[in-house]
Every structure is written in C-alpha cells, then in structure tokens.
Amino acid sequence: MKAGKLTRLALLTALALIIFIVELHFPNLIPLPGVKLGLANIITVYAVYKYSPKEVALIVAARLILGAFFGGNVSALMYSGAGAALCLAGMLLIKKVIPYRYIWLSSVVGAILHNTGQIIVAVLVVGSFAVVSYYPILIISGCIAGAFTGICAQLLLKRDLPEKRSDV
Amino acid sequence: MTKGVKIIGAVVLLLLIGSVIAMLLNFRESDNTYVSILQNNEVIYSFDLSEEEDRTFRIESPQGGWNDVKIEDGRICIVDADCPDKTCVHTGYLRSEGVPIVCLPHKLVIRFSDKESS
Known part of the structure; x- marks a missing residue:
C-alpha cells in the first residue's frame, strides 16, 4: 500500500472516529438498544464508493476497534462488528447495481443489514428471541438514519468524484 | 431509475411498511400484569x-x-x-x-x- 493511500485511509478513519465520539455525547432520543443515528457511517458509505472493498474493511475495522476503546464499551464491539460486517458485505454487493444518484438507498440497505447483524448477535448472546421484538423499530430507525447518512455521503461524493461521474 | 434500484427500493419499502405494521401491533400499551x-x-x-x-x-x-x-x-x-x-x-x-x-x-x-x- 502506497504511503499516500495509507494516509488518506488513516485520515478517513480518524474522521469517522471523531464523528463517532462526538455522537456518543448526543442525548439518545430513543433509548432502545441499537437505535442511533450512526453518523460515522457517512465515512463508511463514502469509502464504499471511493475505495476498494479491502480498504473500506480496513477503515471500518479500525474505527470499530478504536471506537470501542475510546467509547469505553468494548462489549458492544461484537454487535457493531457483526452489524458492520453484514452491512459492508451487502453494500459492496449492491454497489454495482446502484447508480450514483441512489447512494442514499444503498445506505438504507446498509443500515437495515447493520441492524439485522446486531439482532442476530443479540439473540445469540441473550439466548432468547425476546430481543427480536425490537427488530421492527430497528428497521424503521435504520431506514431514517441510513437515508440521512446516505444523503450526507452522496453530497460529499458529488463534490469529490472526478468529472466523468457527472451523473451524481 | 434502473432495474436494480427499483427492486432494492421495493424490498426496502416492503420491509419498512411491514415494520410499521408490526410496530403498531406490537407496541401498544399492555394491560398485562x-x-x-x-x-x-x-x-x-x-x-x-x-x-x-x-x-x-x-x-x-x-x-x-x-x-x-x-x-x-x-x-x-x-x-x-x-x-x-x-x-x-x-x-x-x-x-x-x-x-x-x-x-x-x-x-x-x-x-x-x-x-x-x-
């Protein structure tokens, strides 16, 4: 990996981490496990459309691990890890069929998959399907949060992509 | 709007509608004690x-x-x-x-x- 690229990836990771930590200080309007805006995913969506799958995975993994330690909630790592893995896999898969104007939709799909991963881990951890009753509200909050972060990422990409991508 | 967008959009919309219905059914206050x-x-x-x-x-x-x-x-x-x-x-x-x-x-x-x- 070239030093220039490494630096850009590191910068994005740092940005995502800062957004993540700032968001931790927001009061949570809907105090249910797994419901949050996930502003750091603006960087994830941006990176999915800007870098290779391997590089995106590096950014997200570094942000998750550092975020868990900085945020002091290491046990949340398995939820966010499973969610992020599923989310990334899904977004990278549908990246090819989603044109640049609909990046927000890909972000919504990512958010839903993220919440799906979290619920699966929660069912395994708690050992009970009681937590599945949270799934509908997670999907709804995921759609809203995903659309919001997706639109932010789309606006960023619009200013950032080379000229040939004028269809954004 | 491409075919891929339509299909994915439709799936997301269905999930969202399903969730709203499930939530309305599920999240009513319970009189169970x-x-x-x-x-x-x-x-x-x-x-x-x-x-x-x-x-x-x-x-x-x-x-x-x-x-x-x-x-x-x-x-x-x-x-x-x-x-x-x-x-x-x-x-x-x-x-x-x-x-x-x-x-x-x-x-x-x-x-x-x-x-x-x-």
Missing part, C-alpha cells in the same frame, strides 16, 4: 405486578455486574445498572409486550409473560 425476568434465558423472577409491593432489588449477574430493578405502583423498571451504556435504565417502565427491557451486557430481559407460566 404478569412479568418475567430472564437472565441468560432462564426465568429468575416471575410475578404479578398488581400484587407486588413497591420495592427495589438488585439482580447480580453471574458474569459480574448488577441491575437495580424497581417495582412501583404496579409498574417495573430498571433504575440503575453498572453497564456502560445504561440503555436499560433509559428505556424506563415496561409498557408493552413488544418492547421488553433489555440489558445486553448482563443478558437480562424483563418482559410481560403469560398468566400460566407465572
């Missing part, structure tokens, strides 16, 4: 809230950590816990069948149960 407290998916407490006196008690987790559960006026909530996020505390009183109080770090679930199992 039978409550179970589960830890590691085993029922550790089970009672009829309408017959319980007001009190606060601590549930210790075998993995370490605790949750303080309060019963007041036939309602139940977690008032304090030593978990990092305190989501269970912020959830407030148990209101509906669809929203159990969950403390993921301590694998604790408080939810309404059927009369028979109490």
Whole structure:
C-alpha cells in the first residue's frame, strides 16, 4: 500500500472516529438498544464508493476497534462488528447495481443489514428471541438514519468524484 | 431509475411498511400484569405486578455486574445498572409486550409473560 493511500485511509478513519465520539455525547432520543443515528457511517458509505472493498474493511475495522476503546464499551464491539460486517458485505454487493444518484438507498440497505447483524448477535448472546421484538423499530430507525447518512455521503461524493461521474 | 434500484427500493419499502405494521401491533400499551425476568434465558423472577409491593432489588449477574430493578405502583423498571451504556435504565417502565427491557451486557430481559407460566 502506497504511503499516500495509507494516509488518506488513516485520515478517513480518524474522521469517522471523531464523528463517532462526538455522537456518543448526543442525548439518545430513543433509548432502545441499537437505535442511533450512526453518523460515522457517512465515512463508511463514502469509502464504499471511493475505495476498494479491502480498504473500506480496513477503515471500518479500525474505527470499530478504536471506537470501542475510546467509547469505553468494548462489549458492544461484537454487535457493531457483526452489524458492520453484514452491512459492508451487502453494500459492496449492491454497489454495482446502484447508480450514483441512489447512494442514499444503498445506505438504507446498509443500515437495515447493520441492524439485522446486531439482532442476530443479540439473540445469540441473550439466548432468547425476546430481543427480536425490537427488530421492527430497528428497521424503521435504520431506514431514517441510513437515508440521512446516505444523503450526507452522496453530497460529499458529488463534490469529490472526478468529472466523468457527472451523473451524481 | 434502473432495474436494480427499483427492486432494492421495493424490498426496502416492503420491509419498512411491514415494520410499521408490526410496530403498531406490537407496541401498544399492555394491560398485562404478569412479568418475567430472564437472565441468560432462564426465568429468575416471575410475578404479578398488581400484587407486588413497591420495592427495589438488585439482580447480580453471574458474569459480574448488577441491575437495580424497581417495582412501583404496579409498574417495573430498571433504575440503575453498572453497564456502560445504561440503555436499560433509559428505556424506563415496561409498557408493552413488544418492547421488553433489555440489558445486553448482563443478558437480562424483563418482559410481560403469560398468566400460566407465572
């Protein structure tokens, strides 16, 4: 990996981490496990459309691990890890069929998959399907949060992509 | 709008509508008074809230950590816990069948149960 690229990836990771930590200080309007805006995913969506799958995975993994330690909630790592893995896999898969104007939709799909991963881990951890009753509200909050972060990422990409991508 | 966008959009929309319906059905306030407290998916407490006196008690987790559960006026909530996020505390009183109080770090679930199992 070239030093220039490494630096850009590191910068994005740092940005995502800062957004993540700032968001931790927001009061949570809907105090249910797994419901949050996930502003750091603006960087994830941006990176999915800007870098290779391997590089995106590096950014997200570094942000998750550092975020868990900085945020002091290491046990949340398995939820966010499973969610992020599923989310990334899904977004990278549908990246090819989603044109640049609909990046927000890909972000919504990512958010839903993220919440799906979290619920699966929660069912395994708690050992009970009681937590599945949270799934509908997670999907709804995921759609809203995903659309919001997706639109932010789309606006960023619009200013950032080379000229040939004028269809954004 | 390409075919891929249409298909994915339709799936997302269906999921969203389904979730809204599920939520409306699930999240109504419950008049049930039978409550179970589960830890590691085993029922550790089970009672009829309408017959319980007001009190606060601590549930210790075998993995370490605790949750303080309060019963007041036939309602139940977690008032304090030593978990990092305190989501269970912020959830407030148990209101509906669809929203159990969950403390993921301590694998604790408080939810309404059927009369028979109490």
